[in-house]
Each structure stands twice: as C-alpha cells, then as structure tokens.
Amino acid sequence: MMSRSKPLAAFLLPLFCITSFIACGKKSGELPALTGATREAVLTEPPMVPARVNEDGPQKVVVHLEVREVVKPLTNGATYTYWTFGGCVPGKFIRVTEGDEVEFHLSNPSSSKMPHSIDLHAVSGPGGGAEASFTAPGHTSVFSFRATTPGIYVYHCAAAPVPMHIANGMYGLIFVESRSNPLPPVDHEYYIMQSEIYTTGHYGDTGLQEFSFDKGLAEQPTYVVFNGSVGSTLGPTALKAKVGETVRLFVGDAGPNLASNFHIIGQIFDNVYEEGGTNVNHDVSTTEIPVGGATIVEFKIRAPGTYHIVDHAIFRAFNQGAVADIVATGPEDSTVYSHQQRYENYQ
Amino acid sequence: MSHASFARSVAVLLAAAWFPLYAGAQPAHPPVHTGRAPAGMVSIPGGYYRPFYITKGIDSVKIEPFFMDVRAVTNKEFLNFVTANPQWSRSRVPASLAERGYLRQWKSDFVIGGVALENAPVVNVSWFAAHAYAAWVHKRLPTIAEWEYAALAPLRWAATPSRRSGTIDGEAKRELILAWYARPNGPLAPAGTVNENAYGVRDLFGEVWEWTQDFNSVIIPADPRGEANPSSTCGAGAIGTIDPGDYATFMRFAMRNSLLAAYTVDNLGFRCVAEDRN
Ligand SMILES: [Cu+2]
Numbered sequence: 001m002m003s004r005s006k007p008l009a010a011f012l013l014p015l016f017c018i019t020s021f022i023a024c025g026k027k028s029g030e031l032p033a034l035t036g037a038t039r040e041a042v043l044t045e046p047p048m049v050p051a052r053v054n055e056d057g058p059q060k061v062v063v064h065l066e067v068r069e070v071v072k073p074l075t076n077g078a079t080y081t082y083w084t085f086g087g088c089v090p091g092k093f094i095r096v097t098e099g100d101e102v103e104f105h106l107s108n109p110s111s112s113k114m115p116h117s118i119d120l121h122a123v124s125g126p127g128g129g130a131e132a133s134f135t136a137p138g139h140t141s142v143f144s145f146r147a148t149t150p151g152i153y154v155y156h157c158a159a160a161p162v163p164m165h166i167a168n169g170m171y172g173l174i175f176v177e178s179r180s181n182p183l184p185p186v187d188h189e190y191y192i193m194q195s196e197i198y199t200t201g202h203y204g205d206t207g208l209q210e211f212s213f214d215k216g217l218a219e220q221p222t223y224v225v226f227n228g229s230v231g232s233t234l235g236p237t238a239l240k241a242k243v244g245e246t247v248r249l250f251v252g253d254a255g256p257n258l259a260s261n262f263h264i265i266g267q268i269f270d271n272v273y274e275e276g277g278t279n280v281n282h283d284v285s286t287t288e289i290p291v292g293g294a295t296i297v298e299f300k301i302r303a304p305g306t307y308h309i310v311d312h313a314i315f316r317a318f319n320q321g322a323v324a325d326i327v328a329t330g331p332e333d334s335t336v337y338s339h340q341q342r343y344e345n346y347q
Numbered sequence: 348m349s350h351a352s353f354a355r356s357v358a359v360l361l362a363a364a365w366f367p368l369y370a371g372a373q374p375a376h377p378p379v380h381t382g383r384a385p386a387g388m389v390s391i392p393g394g395y396y397r398p399f400y401i402t403k404g405i406d407s408v409k410i411e412p413f414f415m416d417v418r419a420v421t422n423k424e425f426l427n428f429v430t431a432n433p434q435w436s437r438s439r440v441p442a443s444l445a446e447r448g449y450l451r452q453w454k455s456d457f458v459i460g461g462v463a464l465e466n467a468p469v470v471n472v473s474w475f476a477a478h479a480y481a482a483w484v485h486k487r488l489p490t491i492a493e494w495e496y497a498a499l500a501p502l503r504w505a506a507t508p509s510r511r512s513g514t515i516d517g518e519a520k521r522e523l524i525l526a527w528y529a530r531p532n533g534p535l536a537p538a539g540t541v542n543e544n545a546y547g548v549r550d551l552f553g554e555v556w557e558w559t560q561d562f563n564s565v566i567i568p569a570d571p572r573g574e575a576n577p578s579s580t581c582g583a584g585a586i587g588t589i590d591p592g593d594y595a596t597f598m599r600f601a602m603r604n605s606l607l608a609a610y611t612v613d614n615l616g617f618r619c620v621a622e623d624r625n
Contacts, residue, residue, distance in 0.1 A: 069531045081529055110448060110613040113532050114598065115605030118360040135603035138448055139613045210526050213594055
C-alpha cells in the first residue's frame with residue numbers, strides 16, 4: 001500500500017541507497033537482491049497478528065502451512081466440518097516484508113479426504129499459486145514467489161469445487177508490509193475475517209450442520225460470521241484494548257458471496273487503507289470490503305466499554321451472527337461520552 | 348413447495364433412512380445376479396455416458412456392457428495377491444511403483460492385523476499395485492467413463508419400520524453423496540456394506556475414493572477456475588463441465604486429478620471390472 005509516485009521515489013532514492021537499495025525499482029519490475037538470510041515465518045491464529053520482523057533486507061521466508069479438515073463449533077450446540085489452513089478459521093496470518101522471497105510449503109495430511117491448494121492474492125503469476133500447490137492427501141507442495149507488492153491480501157483454496165472449499169473455511173490473510181514505509185506502531189494489531197456459512201439446516205439448528213449448495217448458489221447464507229463461527233470474538237475471546245490506545249485491524253472478506261459493510265458501533269476509523277491499497281482515507285464510519293478483498297483500519301479508543309464490530313447490513317449482525325466485540329477498559333471521560341444524563345417524561 | 352426445497356426435504360428424510368447403511372449394517376437387498384456375471388460381480392448394461400468434462404467436442408462415450416465388482420477390493424483379498432506376488436509386499440515394492448505409505452495400515456509385509464481391517468477396503472495402494480492386482484485376478488480397472496456411468500444409477504435405501512425400501516436419485520442422491528464427501532475421514536465400514544445402487548454395486552460412495560484405469564486422462568487444470576480444455580476459449584468458472592452444480596462429481600475429478608500413479612492415500616482404494624463378452 002506504500003507504493004509511491006515516481007517523483008517521491010526519486011526524492012527518497014538516495015536515502016534508501018545509503019543503507020540498501022531494497023525499495024528501488026519496485027514498480028519497474030526489478031527485484032531487489034536477497035540478503036541471503038532465511039527465516040521461518042511465524043504464523044498466528046486469529047485474532048492475533050505476527051509481529052513485524054525487522055531485518056536488513058529482503059530474505060527468503062519459509063512458510064509451512066498444513067491443511068486440516070476438522071469438525072468445530074459453529075454456534076451453541078452446532079458443529080460444522082471446516083476445511084482450514086492451519087486448523088483455524090480464518091487460516092493462519094502470514095506476515096512478510098516487501099521483496100521477501102516466500103518459499104511456501106503446503107501440506108495436506110493423509111487423513112484429509114480432499115485435495116487442496118492455495119491461491120494467494122499477493123502472488124504475481126497465473127492462478128496465484130493454485131496450480132503449483134494443488135496437493136493430494138498425504139503430500140506436500142512447495143513453490144516460491146516474490147512478495148513484489150505491498151498490501152493486505154486474501155488467500156484461499158482453489159481446488160474444485162472452489163466455492164465449497166472457501167465456504168468451508170479455506171481462506172486467510174497475508175500481509176506484505178512495505179519495506180520503505182512500514183505501518184506506524186500501534187498498541188494492538190488484530191486479525192478478523194467475515195464470511196458466510198451455508199447449511200441445509202436453519203440458523204440455530206443443533207448437531208453437525210451440512211453444507212447447502214442450494215443456499216450458496218442463491219447467495220442466501222444461514223450464517224454470516226466473523227472469524228469462522230458465531231461468537232468467535234465475544235465475551236472471553238473479545239478483542240481487548242485500553243482507553244487511549246491505538247488499534248489496527250486487518251480485515252478480510254472471504255465471502256464466498258457477500259461484501260462487508262464493515263462498521264464498529266461507536267467508533268470512527270482514523271485511517272482506512274482502502275481495499276488494502278495505497279489510498280488512505282480518514283474519519284470513516286463504515287467501509288466496504290469486497291469479497292476476496294481486505295483492508296486495514298486504525299482507530300484510537302477514546303471511551304471505555306464494549307464496541308460491537310458488525311456488518312452494517314444489519315440483519316446479518318442481528319440475525320445471522322455477524323458480531324464481534326472489542327472490550328475497552330479505562331477511565332471514563334464525560335467530555336468524550338457522557339452516557340445518559342437525563343431521562344424525562346415527554347408528552 | 349419448490350422443487351429444490353422438496354428435494355431437500357426428501358434428502359433429509361432419506362439421509363435419516365439411510366443411516367443404518369452408513370453405520371455398517373447389511374444392505375436390505377442382496378446383490379443382483381443376472382446369472383451370467385462372475386461371482387462377486389454384477390452386469391452393467393451398455394449405453395452412453397456424457398463426460399463430465401467435455402474435451403475435444405466429445406460429448407458422448409459409448410459404454411460396452413461390462414461386469415463390475417460389487418464392492419471395493421478388501422485388505423484380505425489384497426493380501427492374497429501380495430502373498431502370491433511377494434514383489435508387491437511393503438518392503439520389496441520399489442518406490443517408483445508405490446510411495447512410502449504403501450499398505451501402511453497393515454501390521455507388516457504379510458500380516459494385516461485385525462479382522463475388521465481384513466474386511467475393510469484396501470487403501471494406500473498405488474495405481475501400479477491396483478493395476479497389477481486386477482491383472483492377477485484376470486480383470487482390469489474401470490475407466491473413468493465406466494465408473495461414472497455405473498455411478499449414475501439411483502441408490503437404493505433400506506426399508507425401515509416406517510417406510511418401504513426404494514431408490515434415491517437426482518438432487519437428493521447428490522446431497523447424500525456430497526454430505527459424505529464433506530465429512531472428515533472416519534473408520535472404514537466393511538467393504539460391500541455401503542450405498543448399494545440399482546445395479547447392485549456397493550461402496551461407490553460413502554466408503555473410499557477409487558482408482559480408475561485412466562485417472563489422469565482428463566487433463567483438467569489444477570486451477571479449476573479456468574476452462575477444462577486449453578484449446579477452447581478462456582473463461583472463469585467451471586467452463587467445460589456439463590453441470591457446474593454437481594459438486595460431488597467435481598470432487599471426484601479433483602481427487603483423480605491430484606494423483607500420480609505411485610501415490611498411496613489413506614482413503615483411496617479400488618475395484619475391478621471385466622469385459623462382458625457374452
Ligand atoms: Cu481446499
């Protein structure tokens with residue numbers, strides 16, 4: 001998201017070249033030389049995000065990701081057979097830096113029923129890695145790509161039938177951080193993805209729920225959720241912050257069908273990295289995230305309490321599960337928010 | 348009631364009615380014996396199969412009558428083959444013909460280790476091994492077209508106290524199959540106890556994937572969002588398939604397409620067919 005106009009690049013060029021020539025020529029197709037160092041990527045389960053890695057220059061980054069077909073809770077009393085990248089939904093968060101060479105190992109254990117693959121939207125190349133990573137149960141595929149372009153990107157399985165693999169949970173985010181212009185430090189970084197689940201049963205039915213092709217095709221989900229299940233990020237697992245702290249959310253929309261009208265009730269985003277690109281908008285209340293897209297939002301917690309993260313297409317939040325919470329602790333400041341001051345008869 | 352919701356209701360009812368078969372109970376119907384099929388096989392009448400992926404403009408394949416094994420080949424049967432052909436034992440089979448996981452569910456080269464396992468479909472066999480077995484029993488592996496053609500038949504379901512036996516077809520059958528494909532692997536039921544169809548063939552769905560003779564002949568792209576036939580015009584989606592809504596069939600083609608002939612997989616077995624020369 002930090003790609004620059006040419007004049008700015010020209011201005012900054014000498015500065016970079018003092019230490020290294022890493023960021024030069026990104027848009028011209030030249031790739032910076034690797035430092036020769038190799039590191040194993042640290043992957044995190046939602047809602048956590050790996051820490052930024054400060055290294056001298058572009059490295060080889062080895063990513064090991066295992067596909068897992070698992071039965072997990074969908075909502076109270078209901079379970080679903082999730083197909084996952086790393087055992088969690090969304091899949092594990094991958095963080096690399098612009099220019100890194102990513103050596104990707106996708107493993108499909110022999111206990112799996114299905115072949116799987118991965119298409120990373122951060123890849124420049126046909127299929128985004130899907131063909132190179134198509135893997136039968138009991139096998140591992142290895143392929144490499146250069147993280148040429150900074151941004152926040154969705155990844156997902158692209159094995160047939162693709163909509164079912166995505167609907168069943170095979171998606172996640174990969175963040176390619178700009179080397180020349182990394183995101184400013186914040187107090188908290190979290191990882192959230194919105195998705196729909198299509199079941200033959202109704203919302204709230206108990207027991208193992210089965211995938212509904214009819215509902216998927218009709219784009220009429222049974223559930224709309226954050227981080228894979230109803231209540232994934234509520235109560236004890238709500239996101240946490242303190243008054244005065246800054247929060248950054250990496251937010252993706254896996255679909256498979258519905259774009260998100262992403263909103264936090266009682267919050268205004270100070271910064272929105274629109275569609276994960278180079279435009280940074282300010283003072284936004286609701287931002288749209290397309291299916292297969294992602295964005296970054298930043299905000300400061302100014303008052304204590306519980307903030308509901310919702311899809312503001314509000315039936316989805318009220319009736320289908322699209323709610324996650326941030327619980328903020330700290331001192332009240334009535335100049336920021338007073339709570340109810342009076343309650344009077346009116347007639 | 349719409350057609351779709353009706354079919355869904357039927358599917359739910361039938362899935363419930365079908366459960367005893369999933370649980371490994373004996374099917375309600377004995378296999379169909381036409382009188383001329385060899386023991387353990389049934390006759391599949393000839394006809395025409397419309398390929399799922401239409402390539403080179405071929406939209407119909409003639410199927411000659413053939414005999415198909417009623418059930419998947421079991422561990423016990425495969426042990427007979429290995430005993431008679433010890434070059435196919437675990438420790439002697441070359442890596443080029445079978446991966447390291449070959450027959451890994453067995454205790455050792457010539458010991459299966461457990462009656463339940465003996466009667467379960469053999470898995471972790473390479474295509475080469477399945478092919479050699481078929482030749483040894485004077486049969487062969489089915490082609491994709493033959494397998495899919497036989498699999499088009501409606502399924503039978505067992506009678507329960509509250510309903511008569513019957514068949515399940517169309518969307519309801521599709522949902523039943525899809526539900527199994529969407530579940531993680533569990534323990535295998537004894538071969539020949541799952542999902543009998545109208546020909547009397549069992550285990551085609553709900554047990555294991557099965558090798559076919561020409562498993563890798565349909566060159567569909569590993570990235571299925573493109574077209575099936577590289578020479579046809581480009582498009583997104585499942586261009587080139589006759590029914591993009593048939594997810595169960597997509598899964599079988601995806602699975603076949605992910606394989607190489609030496610691969611061994613936990614839920615991949617096989618059955619044989621033979622020519623019907625009558
Ligand atoms: Cu997948």
